[in-house]
Amino acid sequence: MVLDFYRSTKVGERLRALVPGGGHTYAKGADQYPAHAPAVLSHGRGCRVWDVDGNEFIEYGMGLRAVSLGHAYPEVVDAVRNVLGSGTNFTRPARIEVECAERFAATIASAEMVKFTKDGSTATTAAIKLARAATGRDVVAICAEHPYLSYDNWFMVTTTLAGGIPSAESTLTTSFHYNDLASVERLFAEHPERIAGVILEPSRTDPPQPGFLEGIRRLCTRHGAVLVFDEMITGFRYDRRGAQYLYGVTPDLSTFGKALANGFALSALCGRRELMRLGSRERPQDDVFLLSTTHGAETTALAAAISTMEIYEREPVVEHLYKQGDRLAAGLREASAGHGLQDYVAPVGSGCNLVYSTLDADLQPSQTFRTLLLQETVQHGVLMPSLVVSYSHDDASIERTIDAFDGALEVYAKALDGGPERFLIGPPSRHVFDRRWSPESDTQPQSLVRGQPIDEATLLE
Numbered sequence: 001m002v003l004d005f006y007r008s009t010k011v012g013e014r015l016r017a018l019v020p021g022g023g024h025t026y027a028k029g030a031d032q033y034p035a036h037a038p039a040v041l042s043h044g045r046g047c048r049v050w051d052v053d054g055n056e057f058i059e060y061g062m063g064l065r066a067v068s069l070g071h072a073y074p075e076v077v078d079a080v081r082n083v084l085g086s087g088t089n090f091t092r093p094a095r096i097e098v099e100c101a102e103r104f105a106a107t108i109a110s111a112e113m114v115k116f117t118k119d120g121s122t123a124t125t126a127a128i129k130l131a132r133a134a135t136g137r138d139v140v141a142i143c144a145e146h147p148y149l150s151y152d153n154w155f156m157v158t159t160t161l162a163g164g165i166p167s168a169e170s171t172l173t174t175s176f177h178y179n180d181l182a183s184v185e186r187l188f189a190e191h192p193e194r195i196a197g198v199i200l201e202p203s204r205t206d207p208p209q210p211g212f213l214e215g216i217r218r219l220c221t222r223h224g225a226v227l228v229f230d231e232m233i234t235g236f237r238y239d240r241r242g243a244q245y246l247y248g249v250t251p252d253l254s255t256f257g258k259a260l261a262n263g264f265a266l267s268a269l270c271g272r273r274e275l276m277r278l279g280s281r282e283r284p285q286d287d288v289f290l291l292s293t294t295h296g297a298e299t300t301a302l303a304a305a306i307s308t309m310e311i312y313e314r315e316p317v318v319e320h321l322y323k324q325g326d327r328l329a330a331g332l333r334e335a336s337a338g339h340g341l342q343d344y345v346a347p348v349g350s351g352c353n354l355v356y357s358t359l360d361a362d363l364q365p366s367q368t369f370r371t372l373l374l375q376e377t378v379q380h381g382v383l384m385p386s387l388v389v390s391y392s393h394d395d396a397s398i399e400r401t402i403d404a405f406d407g408a409l410e411v412y413a414k415a416l417d418g419g420p421e422r423f424l425i426g427p428p429s430r431h432v433f434d435r436r437w438s439p440e441s442d443t444q445p446q447s448l449v450r451g452q453p454i455d456e457a458t459l460l461e
């Protein structure tokens with residue numbers, strides 16, 4: 001049976017006519033998906049979503065990795081409902097702000113102070129601002145292999161979407177390689193006393209090699225730079241207490257979001273008191289305006305975060321994410337091997353945060369094959385821009401997904417022989433952006449997994 005996306009397509013057209021990019025996150029946009037796929041969703045529950053045509057899917061994007069417990073998770077919904085009737089925003093701080101801050105500080109050991117805001121980008125940008133204010137320096141060093149840290153200038157200037165950013169800003173961001181300590185050392189040598197901060201995700205698809213994070217920590221301390229871990233994805237997914245706990249390395253500042261409030265809009269900047277206090281109003285020369293937003297302390301998101309952190313503390317959420325992700329990865333590997341496709345389609349990364357590679361007949365990353373695989377898995381009732389599981393992905397859903405994947409691979413195998421264009425309806429999806437590097441720089445992003453090229457689009461959501 002071929003699924004019908006008639007209504008979805010119509011509503012999607014209305015959306016694109018009014019909203020630039022056809023959505024409020026580029027990674028959700030029409031150009032990221034096959035033409036024959038649900039364009040607009042109506043609702044979700046647990047690990048399932050429904051589109052506006054009534055088609056049901058098991059999904060593996062989970063709100064760009066924000067929904068770690070499951071859609072409309074009842075306990076979180078109840079916690080939000082409980083505060084709704086008491087107002088959501090007041091002229092003075094609300095009591096729930098201290099409750100959420102205390103719960104957060106009890107969870108993340110390095111959080112001597114915390115400031116909440118709504119988006120990850122505002123949190124990482126605030127971390128960069130603090131690093132610059134604390135050191136009196138301008139240059140920030142970012143990890144070349146980490147696909148996205150903020151929509152702000154300091155990051156976007158390294159991409160092909162740098163329109164609207166003064167070109168002078170491109171001189172203030174430099175980069176190093178993940179798991180290559182020498183590249184970090186080189187940066188400090190090339191920019192003596194100019195690097196304000198070093199920012200990276202503690203892990204992406206590769207785990208840190210022994211000594212890498214510890215080495216960056218040492219270099220930052222030695223050179224007086226601020227070390228920032230962006231835990232937007234790793235936080236509340238790799239470990240309830242953050243990847244910084246898992247790997248035993250303490251940054252000066254770190255940023256959280258996404259899974260912090262199970263999809264409600266909340267992110268956090270936290271870290272050493274001495275740095276965070278630069279954003280207070282208590283010092284004689286306080287000149288840092290740090291995260292001051294109308295909606296930063298909206299009570300619903302804080303209630304969702306408290307409830308989410310409580311569930312993580314009480315129940316084996318993270319263990320479940322690893323277990324189900326590992327199970328899914330093993331099933332996918334087996335299905336790929338069954339079709340002789342193990343070199344073309346493979347899960348990549350840690351069970352708690354899986355993506356997948358889609359290679360063409362020449363073993364090169366291929367958007368066309370990625371789009372075809374998405375199209376075919378959609379036909380089998382699975383929506384998998386990545387392979388991100390939640391606490392609601394039960395065994396039956398994982399098994400159904402492996403079957404769907406198996407069915408989709410039949411078409412993939414035929415397309416490797418006969419050409420994907422024969423099977424793909426509409427154009428291939430696009431990368432949201434590519435990273436751009438100056439020609440003289442050797443800091444091209446490397447493959448994230450040695451010997452296995454992977455498609456960056458799968459990482460950028």
Ligand SMILES: Cc1ncc(COP(=O)(O)O)c(C=O)c1O
Pocket residue numbers: 064118119120121122124148149150151201230231232233257258267460461
């Ligand atoms: C590692 C990382 N940092 C920062 C961000 C930005 O977060 P937000 O989209 O909430 O602004 C993202 C978003 O995908 C991310 O993956």
